[in-house]
Amino acid sequence: MPFIPHTEQDVAAMLAVIGADSPDRLFDEIPAGLDHRSDQQTAPALNEMQVTRLMNARAARDAQPLNFIGAGAYEHHVPAAVWQLATRGEFYTAYTPYQAEASQGTLQLIYEYQSMMTALTGMEVSNASLYDGASALAEAVLMAVRVQKGASNRVLMPKTVSPIWRKVIHTLVKNQGIELVELGYDAATGTTPLPENERDFAALVVPQPNFFGQLEEVDQLTDWAHQAGGQVIAVVNPVSLAVLKPPGQWGSRGADIAVGDGQPLGAPLSNGGPYYGFLTCRQSLVRQMPGRLVGATVDLDGKTGYTLTLQAREQHIRRAKATSNICTNQGLVVAASTIFMSLVGPQGLRGMALQSWRNTTDLINRATGLPSVQRAFAGTSFHEAVLRFDRPLAPVLKSMRADGILAGLDLGRDYPELGPALLVCATETKTGEDLQQYVDALLAAMERV
């Protein structure tokens, strides 16, 4: 009986106290006919040794090639201390810190996290996390519409926001009658022009860097939206914020809400999750925020302590009128991320950002040295960029894959107008040799196809 501590004597003694003659008797309130124990067909139990061998074999089968895909999930070095600390039982197996006095570890950590995220985004308040970047953006859209008190249900959504994210947002907001207005991009720069014809909208979403890795003119976009009476929702990569202007300083008043995916801050790629979404905003919007918040307070002796606060926004108090239905969030990844940010500090984060930028730039330069490969866009790209090819991509990618390289993300499906276009990313994890290996494989592919 894996994970069950009862001995036969225990069971007998317990049944005697209850006054039941068998454990089955404890289910006697359940209507007959619902009992379906017999026909379950699952695998027999494996002991730890067996399951270990099974999963080792599967993980070994999934040994990964050299990866140059970004597109929303970034391969960064994660210091060993991060997950060794985050998976300490006291963090790993605690619940949501409802009993504050017995959860100061988690609570202080979240308070530190909130402080770091506000520092990074230049905003005033941060919540304790949402599921991921995409769902955080959806929550931000809902929040912005709430903040505008329903003055408009239209939200301007540039095509330079990740196409998958846009789909997620659609799923999550459509039932509340919110309209996502797609904004096209400038074909030359891959950035969002001022949508000057738009007037009636609740919020403008501004990605920086955008999905193509291009830098948007965030100041202009922000000021324009504010003048038009809309909120500005920034979508940012947290690592880039070591170098790029934080949303809190965009334009003359700063963005109103900033969101993004926390994955680059210490979460491994891990097939896509668990990551987490962050959401920061102006102080004045705090009561419209979704998700948990931790605040500092004092105990009976006046000593500082931390506790969940402003819970009147949340589902367990507000029920149908809550700011969101979220309950469980991504606490452990936040713990890892907080440790990560503490370890790398501003210097390390800046190094990651700039080295990733340099490597991607380097890769682009080397790749566009080949006659059949060009940059898709002018302007500045950060740590991702789009390459345009003179021939279909699929066979090129297949050839490079055979040479042990995941060359990037094929944009054909989501941006057919670009022609054969590849989104590539080389973070600080890549060496000069890796880049050369990429270019060699690319050259070989071009010769083959």
Added chain:
Amino acid sequence: MPFIPHTEQDVAAMLAVIGADSPDRLFDEIPAGLDHRSDQQTAPALNEMQVTRLMNARAARDAQPLNFIGAGAYEHHVPAAVWQLATRGEFYTAYTPYQAEASQGTLQLIYEYQSMMTALTGMEVSNASLYDGASALAEAVLMAVRVQKGASNRVLMPKTVSPIWRKVIHTLVKNQGIELVELGYDAATGTTPLPENERDFAALVVPQPNFFGQLEEVDQLTDWAHQAGGQVIAVVNPVSLAVLKPPGQWGSRGADIAVGDGQPLGAPLSNGGPYYGFLTCRQSLVRQMPGRLVGATVDLDGKTGYTLTLQAREQHIRRAKATSNICTNQGLVVAASTIFMSLVGPQGLRGMALQSWRNTTDLINRATGLPSVQRAFAGTSFHEAVLRFDRPLAPVLKSMRADGILAGLDLGRDYPELGPALLVCATETKTGEDLQQYVDALLAAMERV
């Protein structure tokens, strides 16, 4: 400056307090000419990301074939909880528990370990560990000679004790004038006959199971040695003790000292270490024991606590007259082992022992199904056994290696008299398919060579 927290301001402030104008000044007592900073030629510093990539590549190169070698180090399943707990910072980065009140975690754990080892070996007291099984046996030899108060300096050492261990013991005891008298083995059974001609000796060493995996007649050997006035030193595999008679019950009085290598109890194979040596003995011999001991005591409130005790045996008190020079032992592996024993319990340990026995027996039966392979010895083997071949082993092993199998240990060098002989071991980690794979590879090898 990896791992150094000082800022420039810190350094300046510290030097000012000291009254030194530069850090170099702090070395001004060192004779000039000894300074050799300039000519060091080591690799440049790697950051964590770089060293991680380097070591990952090296470890990947060392991906291991299916292993059927035992011979002193045994592949057993180690529950994931074992090292996750043992490497918690509080265990991993504590020192030897000299300040007892600040080290109750380590001290109570060692007390629990000592209790488990006495239970397992059936002896009265256990120390807190020695370096490994081989060095523990050497310490036991020295201890037995001390116990006998120098009445004899001869120790009877069967050839059925691991040949490497015998070499280690020679290294460690020879300078104290101790003579190791080699006892031959019975060619039919691979066990040690009563050395009836021997009279003048301090101790007889008795391995169980012996290096060939054969079961010795421990009762007879023990009683004989005691009658001859010698001490008995048992050398045991701790996993086997879940099933085999513990040294404390050998013969009519039990062995006097029991030693072995703790590796099978939760230490990974890990290229040979760190493992640990255990040493248990009769209560009456406790003051002759080498190594640390933890004892229970009480604090000022009468509450139970644990502390290092009987330190008057040790080098830091007794100096040249200490029972051993050992200081640092193998604490962390003992921590892992204690957690391991708690997790598997008597049932799990018995399962490991019997399943290993069954698998090895099964393997032997399948292998000796081939005409050219035979068992080397009659009698009972436990979870290792010797196969004898009709042809040179090297090409057979090479062929099996090419098929992804480490077939066992070639005994040719240490026991040339056996002819082509292979020591094989199949622990509980091996499945029926693994055994079949072995036999298939063996068959293929026999056809090839």
Added chain:
Amino acid sequence: MELIFSLSQPGRAAHAQIPEGNVVTSGLPEHLLRDVPPALPELSELDVVRHYTRLSQQNFSIDTHFYPLGSCTMKYNPRVCNSLAMLPGFIDRHPLAPEDTGQGYLQSLHELQELLADVTGMAAVSLAPMAGSQGEFAGVAMIRAWHDSRGDHARREIIVPDAAHGTNPATAAMCGYTVREIPTDAGGNVDLEALRAAVGPQTAGLMLTNPSTLGVFEQKIVEIAAIMHEAGGLLYYDGANLNAILGRIKPGDMGFDVIHINLHKTFATPHGGGGPGSGPVGVSARLLPFLPVPHIVRHGNQYRLADEHDFPQTIGRLSGFHGNAGVLLRAYTYARMLGSAGFERVSQYATLNANYLMTRLQQAGFDLAYPERRASHEFIITLKRLKDETGITAMDFAKRLLDYGFHAPTTYFPLLVPECLLIEPTETESKATLDAFVDAMVAVAGEARTSPEMVKTAPHRLPVRRLDDVRAAREPNLAFRE
């Protein structure tokens, strides 16, 4: 403890964590750059390790304390599930990497889909939702998509019992529904008359937790399903309490059309101080076309992620990639270690523990909310009498329990039982632990009478004493500023 920021000093850094090379920003447009570096703490590696090691020690957790938090299923989280989910092949894989690089992962998740469908009696399961609440969202969105697909746009209402978890009404609202609450009868079941009165052509569905959050099995479930289906609504199963019936009763058999499962409860994945969880959603055949994507499908030995092209009627995507993949791997490993026989044992022993603890507490003088009922895997006691007699509230009681080294049960939920404690021991705790907990409960009840002041000001043995929640909310201090 000191904040990490107070350990910071300008110029300090964990140098081993800094990428090589000194890159300057020239080439990046000045006006898009940040002028001052972010105020992250500047620390050595030792500072960080020491701070978070010590901080962790200030938590109660399953690994350190009995944690009988009702509705949360704080059972043992096997350590091996963590190590296996962290294997390089799994954690190094980019979610957009070609599917041939992730067959081991996809196979495991496909098997998990099948296994969950089997154990819940549903036609299919999607692993996309990232927690229970997102599972609810997916489920209710599918209910809406189904009605819409039939042109039945009049159904704008979701019914929830008053005992329901807050996420249920909140989710219904997120899906654009209005919420109608129905009462619970004296025995802890849904008030059938009220339900009959509530249903109509406006009814989209009913969200039900069974066993309910009152710790009892909804005995009229078959009738409820009939009422609902007759009215044209669908039945949603909140699977937060699946641990109580795992391997014994299938929600599908009770007539539910759509369900979610909290893997971080029933399937022992860690709560991590607040998440991540995973809330797979299961559907009956008629809701299949609406499943969220991506969905893992199998072709012979090959596995792939099916998407909008395969499921044109899907409610869509719920996350940037594929949900909380690492959590799913942990749940899968756990499920394989249980096997089918193990599933049934989970609910059996969880129920045994709850009924034993309930009986012992009743015998010790505590008032049960539903004394005539069996406990499911949890049960409620009410301290109303104690409060009337001593002024000690459920919260005071809970805080004092912490001093005894026990995490408190859930307090003040469900809302309809006054001064309640919702107690869920789970199957992984031993009788000895339950007995020790009873002793502590009795001791605190005694103190409530003998030294109420002490109980009111508890806890006394924790890193902080009673915290001022009101002040936290009145003067929000949500981030450190120099």
Added chain:
Amino acid sequence: MELIFSLSQPGRAAHAQIPEGNVVTSGLPEHLLRDVPPALPELSELDVVRHYTRLSQQNFSIDTHFYPLGSCTMKYNPRVCNSLAMLPGFIDRHPLAPEDTGQGYLQSLHELQELLADVTGMAAVSLAPMAGSQGEFAGVAMIRAWHDSRGDHARREIIVPDAAHGTNPATAAMCGYTVREIPTDAGGNVDLEALRAAVGPQTAGLMLTNPSTLGVFEQKIVEIAAIMHEAGGLLYYDGANLNAILGRIKPGDMGFDVIHINLHKTFATPHGGGGPGSGPVGVSARLLPFLPVPHIVRHGNQYRLADEHDFPQTIGRLSGFHGNAGVLLRAYTYARMLGSAGFERVSQYATLNANYLMTRLQQAGFDLAYPERRASHEFIITLKRLKDETGITAMDFAKRLLDYGFHAPTTYFPLLVPECLLIEPTETESKATLDAFVDAMVAVAGEARTSPEMVKTAPHRLPVRRLDDVRAAREPNLAFRE
């Protein structure tokens, strides 16, 4: 805390850890079997995890506390060194597997050999010894083998200063030598006259720690070497204090013939509550033939373990396989992260920290054992005056420091300084931590005068109060019995 045995109950087990199949012992001779199962505890997995998690929290450790334990070099142990040494390729390899399966491992260790030889100025280094003390054994055994090889059997004596660590005389004895102790002069150096008087044709060698255990650099080292070598003896370097001179001064240049290095000190491998350590031994050219085996050699790109056949004059083997391999991998990783520039920084900052702390404590009124000397990476204060004035001993003082959240310095070692505290801050601690430690020292010194009883009965804030060591030794209770 309760012992693990008190949680045990017959029939309980962590079932996921039990191998499949029900094997009976028939076929094994009855008389060789055990009659009752060993009294190991019977527990669930949760019991075990909870017990050892809580137990761990009762320790001070580098990861939780400043730990200025003199002579022990309690510096930060980088976490990455642990993860890398635990990679499957490394931990799954059987030590007797063919060498082609371990080239990654062997290459790393070969590079470690070279790197240690370089940084110590020795001709070669063997990684075989499993801790400092075994390194000493190997070193002294080589000294003996060398004299023996020259037919010089009269040299039966090893000289050690009175300040030496206990392992030095103990090791000399284990190698069959008699030990002659020589005194220290007032300045903390070896008394040269005494040394001159002690040497002779009976002298096999001298064991010296430099910087010495008194926390000062042995200034006459060049003369000492000359005296020794003239007398025909060899010079042994106890490298426990190598952290003080790493990357700056090479023992080989000081004239040492053989040295050991404590990797678990200078190379930051964890102490693990008592080990494992590793004590590589380095030799000058003339001792090369006697190196312990196995020794890693390189042929082009291939690495292998050389043994007795390659080193016929070897002193032999020290362990069943090849020493504490996993510890060596950790040290190697650490060394690569430092690089040569990093080595020098270690000694520089360790020395800076020690001198700063020494100066601050002196300014705060503490008595230094050697006020005229520089501190090496550690230094000694003596509380003799305090004891005379207040009755508070160094041990009382140490215990009270624990209450302030600092591990105590080494007490009563070296033996020749009365009421001494040997304080080693290491390079990985920040000025802020050192300042906080000074505050605590000052506070305890104040308490020694104002509330001596409190200091004498300290600690007061730890899991236990002062333990009765005398009782532990008088009535040894070394194992739990039902």
